[in-house]
Amino acid sequence: MQFRLLTAIMVFLGSYLPLAVILFSQNIDYKALVHGFCWPFKTGTCSIPVNDAKYSIGFLIITMICFGITVISLLIIRPTQDITVCEAEYVPTDLMNYTLPYVVSFMGVDYNETNKFVGFCVFLGWMFWLTHKSGQIFLNPLLIALGWRLYDVTYSFAGSHTQHKGRALVKGYLEPGIYKQWPVQDIQIIKP
Numbered sequence: 649m650q651f652r653l654l655t656a657i658m659v660f661l662g663s664y665l666p667l668a669v670i671l672f673s674q675n676i677d678y679k680a681l682v683h684g685f686c687w688p689f690k691t692g693t694c695s696i697p698v699n700d701a702k703y704s705i706g707f708l709i710i711t712m713i714c715f716g717i718t719v720i721s722l723l724i725i726r727p728t729q730d731i732t733v734c735e736a737e738y739v740p741t742d743l744m745n746y747t748l749p750y751v752v753s754f755m756g757v758d759y760n761e762t763n764k765f766v767g768f769c770v771f772l773g774w775m776f777w778l779t780h781k782s783g784q785i786f787l788n789p790l791l792i793a794l795g796w797r798l799y800d801v802t803y804s805f806a807g808s809h810t811q812h813k814g815r816a817l818v819k820g821y822l823e824p825g826i827y828k829q830w831p832v833q834d835i836q837i838i839k840p
Contacts, residue, residue: 652833653780655833656776656780656785657714657776658714658717658718659714659718659785659786659788660714660776660779660780660785660788661710661711661714661715662711662714662715662716662717662718662719662788662790663715663788663789663790663791664711664772665711665712665714665715665790666789666790667711668707668708668710668711668712669708671704671707671708671757671759672698672704672705672707672708675698675699675700675701675704675759676697676698676699677697677698677699678697680695680697681697699759699760700758700759700760703759703765704759715790718791719794722796722817722819722837725830725832725837725839726830727827727828727829727830727837727838727839728828728830729805729806729828729829729830729831730805730806730826730827730828731803731804731805731806731826731827731828731829731836732803732804732805732806732824732825732826732827733801733802733803733816733822733823733824733825733826733827733838734801734802734803734804734811734824735801735802735824736799736800736801736802736816736822736823736824737799737800737801738797738798738799738822739787739797739798739799739800739815741787741788741789741792741798783815786798786817786835791817795819795820796817796818796819797817797818797820797821797822798815798816798817798818799815799816799817799818799822800813800814800815801813801814801815801816801822801836803816803829803836806826814834814835814836815834815835815836816829816835816836816837816838817835817836817837817838818838818839818840819838819839819840820839820840821840822838822840827840
């Protein structure tokens with residue numbers, strides 16, 4: 649199951665929102681917070697109390713937007729097509745793809761050090777490519793925390809005995825039975 653590249657990138661980046669928060673918090677200039685905030689920034693005496701604000705705030709905003717679009721997209725989908733799920737097998741999540749970047753972030757990724765930052769970006773690009781090619785783009789910790797689970801399913805459409813195999817992203821748990829689904833590219837979205 650491979651999603652269109654833009655969709656896959658959006659879901660992947662959204663799944664790294666906690667990493668963006670960690671990197672952002674590591675770039676806060678806590679000593680500057682003592683001075684308080686001032687407005688407007690045009691006076692020259694005010695500054696954002698964040699080191700490398702452009703990168704850390706930018707990465708945080710991008711991941712927040714991608715995560716928000718992913719969650720809103722899943723919320724507004726209204727499954728309408730009847731299917732009968734004959735078999736459902738939970739696909740266990742390989743959290744290693746998502747925990748490695750967090751470990752790396754605590755080993756000194758700094759937006760100021762170009763070589764480390766570029767290396768980190770190459771690492772994330774590599775992780776995206778592997779995750780996308782393996783069809784595991786929806787196996788991410790944030791969706792799991794929100795109650796979404798990925799299943800390999802055998803199903804048939806209403807009024808048909810022909811069985812199909814595929815994957816289903818399910819809000820909650822899935823047992824064999826009759827459900828409504830909404831197909832999105834190569835995956836069924838099911839909300840029992």
